[in-house]
Amino acid sequence: MNLKSFIRDIPDFPSKGIIFKDITPLLKDPAAMKLAMDALLDLVGNQKIDKVVGMESRGFFFGPLLALNLNAGFVPVRKPDKLPAEKISVIYDLEYGTDTLEIHKDAIQKGDKVLIHDDVLATGGTAKATCELVERLGGEIVQCNFLMVLDFLNGEEKLRAYEIRTLIHY
Numbered sequence: 001m002n003l004k005s006f007i008r009d010i011p012d013f014p015s016k017g018i019i020f021k022d023i024t025p026l027l028k029d030p031a032a033m034k035l036a037m038d039a040l041l042d043l044v045g046n047q048k049i050d051k052v053v054g055m056e057s058r059g060f061f062f063g064p065l066l067a068l069n070l071n072a073g074f075v076p077v078r079k080p081d082k083l084p085a086e087k088i089s090v091i092y093d094l095e096y097g098t099d100t101l102e103i104h105k106d107a108i109q110k111g112d113k114v115l116i117h118d119d120v121l122a123t124g125g126t127a128k129a130t131c132e133l134v135e136r137l138g139g140e141i142v143q144c145n146f147l148m149v150l151d152f153l154n155g156e157e158k159l160r161a162y163e164i165r166t167l168i169h170y
């Protein structure tokens, strides 16, 4: 089974010139989901993880599954004004605009070993911003893992300080 065959291109979404990589065909197929989850877990190996941090919204699909399998907690990093308790924020650049991300102040303990997970690494703005939030709270980033990376956007350049692992390259 080839995971790439479960990811479809949607041209000009969400704006003209963007080829959107849609993972909903993968999500609706249980065998493909299991294959992707097991492969993401293999990327982590037996490294100790205390918290899996997933970014809104597509980091929420696999993030909690990875956390359960790693015997770790799951921490959501969310778009503005969604988290209810005390939080910190960071502004970041997207392939198509800018946005803000937030995390609860009590989500990470000092010294927590953290796995960052998202579906796509594009320009790297989202992942870099998330790493900054985690580190401001004292977390240690063990790995950032992604279902796919859009190599032509050079996101890995922004994340040179971290271990980056990805299942699929475009």
Ligand SMILES: O=P(O)(O)OC[C@H]1O[C@H](OP(=O)(O)OP(=O)(O)O)[C@H](O)[C@@H]1O
Pocket (backbone or CB within 6 Å): 055, 056, 057, 058, 059, 093, 094, 095, 118, 119, 120, 121, 122, 123, 124, 125, 126, 127, 155
């Ligand atoms: O590497 P970057 O250029 O930062 O882009 C990657 C991010 O863009 C997408 O999320 P988006 O902000 O579109 O939000 P969504 O998951 O809610 O659709 C994707 O799920 C990543 O989080």
Ligand SMILES: Nc1ncnc2[nH]cnc12
Pocket (backbone or CB within 6 Å): 018, 019, 020, 021, 022, 095, 120, 122, 123, 150
């Ligand atoms: N081209 C793309 N497809 C899906 N998600 C994205 N996030 C940023 N760029 C993307």
